[in-house]
Amino acid sequence: MIIWHPYTHAALDPEPLEIERAQGVYLYPRGGRRLIDAISSWWVTLHGHAHPKIADAIAKQARKLEQVIFAGFTHEPAEELAAKLGLALPRSLNCVFFSDDGSTAVEVALKMAVQFWSNQGKPERKHIIALEHAYHGDTAGAMSVSADSDFTLAFSGMRFPVWRAHAAYCFQCPVGKSRDTCSIDCIERLQQLLEMHGDEVAAVIVEPLLQGAGGMIVHPVEFLQKIRELTSRYGVLLIADEVLTGFGRCGRMFACDLAGIEPDIMCLSKGLTGGFMPLGATVSTERVFEAFRNGDRRHTLFHGHSYTANPLACAAAIANLDIFRDEPVFERIGGIAQIHQEQLAQFQNHPAVADIRTVGTVAALELRTNDAGYLSQLGHQLRRFFLEKGVLLRPLGNVVYILPPYAITREEINLIYDVIKEGLAFC
Ligand SMILES: Cc1ncc(COP(=O)(O)O)c(C=O)c1O
Structure with a gap:
């Protein structure tokens, strides 16, 4: 084989x-x-x-409950993980949807954002704005919001169209400025897109402060702050893909913490389990969640994976957060x-x-x-x-x-x- x-x-x-x-x-x-x-x-x-703490937690959980369907059921590791994540996350992000990895966390975020608007009778707000040099994963939706690159070349027909804003790639500034003297002028492209198409946009998705696979491009915190300002001003959801940056990578628990901003939706994976088990989480504000909690069954978030909230992965993630607390x-x-x-x-x-x-x-x-x-x-x-x-x-x-x-x-x-x-x- x-x-x-x-x-x-x-x-x-x-x-x-x-x-x-x-x-x-x-x-x-x-x-x-x-x-x-x-x-x-x-x-x-x-x-x-x-x-050893994460290894032991997984072994212990495996002897008790290794897996159970998560539609219509719940279990202690998922409940405990949700509570502990809630303590670590920006306060407004108090709803969590579990999935399998970084790409699925992003897929869920995109679908959540688009359906958030359609559930409220605004199906025209279905477009996404993403950044140049972005990388959000390898599934079709995540690939669509990722930048055009050698990774996506063969799949152009599978990718849905998105609007592209500049990234703050200061080494090769997209607007020809220098960081010492600029006023984050590269943000103007995003502002123009929101000005022209704001009413049709569901969300802006960004890798906060650090674009990873696009070349480890570090953004000034002001760039992220301005993105939050603009998305709020134009009433568009902000998705922060913290799959790489989450859990301390950038010096604080989340990159958004460094910039002092709170997104509407955040994607987590990679370090979530300390690197032991595949697990994704898409967290949102209650405002986003509320758009799905009404009398219409068609407003269900129709998304799920066989291993959603796998108890072994949740046990690993709890042990990971405990290490942050204890060490x-x-x-x-x-x-x-x-x-x-x-x-x-x-x-x-x-x-x-x-x-x-x-x-x-x-x-x-x-x-x-x-x-x-x-x-x-x-x-x-x-x-x-x-x-x-x-x-x-x-x-x-x-x-x-x-x-x-x-x-x-x-x-x-x-x-x-x-x-x-x-x-x-x-x-
Ligand atoms: C920012 C970001 N989002 C999403 C992903 C996709 O995660 P996964 O490889 O777990 O699907 C990655 C992977 O490198 C990433 O860096």
């Missing part, structure tokens, strides 16, 4: 490496030397691999952010480095190359080199980034930077 691996070219990419076990920040390949997981296994692992997680996060700041300074005038970006636990170097973009040869060369050096890094084309588990030590981060510095010889 052939196994089809994600984002992997069966002929051009190397054979997959078999990982036998993992512990803390380390992956242990069969018969090979250990690797530092510098990207948290695709941005999911928070407190380290095999954290000095935000101290660790602050420590990582500090080391990034110190280490990145050495790349300021490096001839191979075009731009340096960091927010919270995430740091990125955009490298100079003739074939910039996700398919850059440089990225593939570097990936192989880093693995040979004992570090799992997976550049997004010519953007090398570090996004480590919070359990990482200063020495381990320093080692990752040493390996990156050596890798710049390829540029």
Whole structure:
């Protein structure tokens, strides 16, 4: 039987490496030397691999209730997780819909937003505004709101049309300004779109503060604040896709907290279970929920997955939130952010480095190359080199980034930077 691996070219990419076990920040390949997981296994692992509290919680739950249909039924892990999420989230987000992963959390958010309006007799408000460079997942709806890219090229016929606003990609400012002197002028495109089409728009969707797969693009907080201001002014819902940024990645529990804003809908996944189990959550305000609670059965949110609110995944997520409560997680996060700041300074005038970006636990170097973009040869060369050096890094084309588990030590981060510095010889 052939196994089809994600984002992997069966002929051009190397054979997959078999990982036998993992512990803390380390992956242990069969018969090979250990690797530092510098990207948290695709941005999911928070407190380290095999954290005993999460592992035990899953095992305990598996002996009690492993799964039950969630339509017409509920269970303790889902109820407890909802209550604990409620304490962590911005106060206005007090309704939760569970699904399976980041893409489904986004699909649900889009459908929720569109049906919110149609349930209120405004079916014309069905369009979505999304940002350039966006990435929201690989299912059809999530792909539609993601930017046009090599990822979506083959699927243009499957994607629904969206209006596109500028992203605050300050390194290549879409309106030719400089961050030192600009007044977030790139926001004007969104304002124009809302001015022209506001009455037909259901929602604006954004990755708050950090666009991940689009190249680890860090936005000024003012950009997100202005998006909230505009969506409120034009009466349009704001969807914050915190699938990557949620659970401390940007330095606060949610990126929205850093900007002091509350969206109408928020998408969560990845770190939600500490990286142990697939689980998605789409949280909303009660105003959104209320549009579905009326006398008309056709106003049901007709969406669900077999494993919605899987009890094992909920138990993992509860244990994850308990670790935030019981361990000095935000101290660790602050420590990582500090080391990034110190280490990145050495790349300021490096001839191979075009731009340096960091927010919270995430740091990125955009490298100079003739074939910039996700398919850059440089990225593939570097990936192989880093693995040979004992570090799992997976550049997004010519953007090398570090996004480590919070359990990482200063020495381990320093080692990752040493390996990156050596890798710049390829540029
Ligand atoms: C911001 C964002 N949204 C959604 C997704 C999709 O999540 P998943 O891969 O779990 O479907 C991702 C994945 O990287 C993401 O970064």
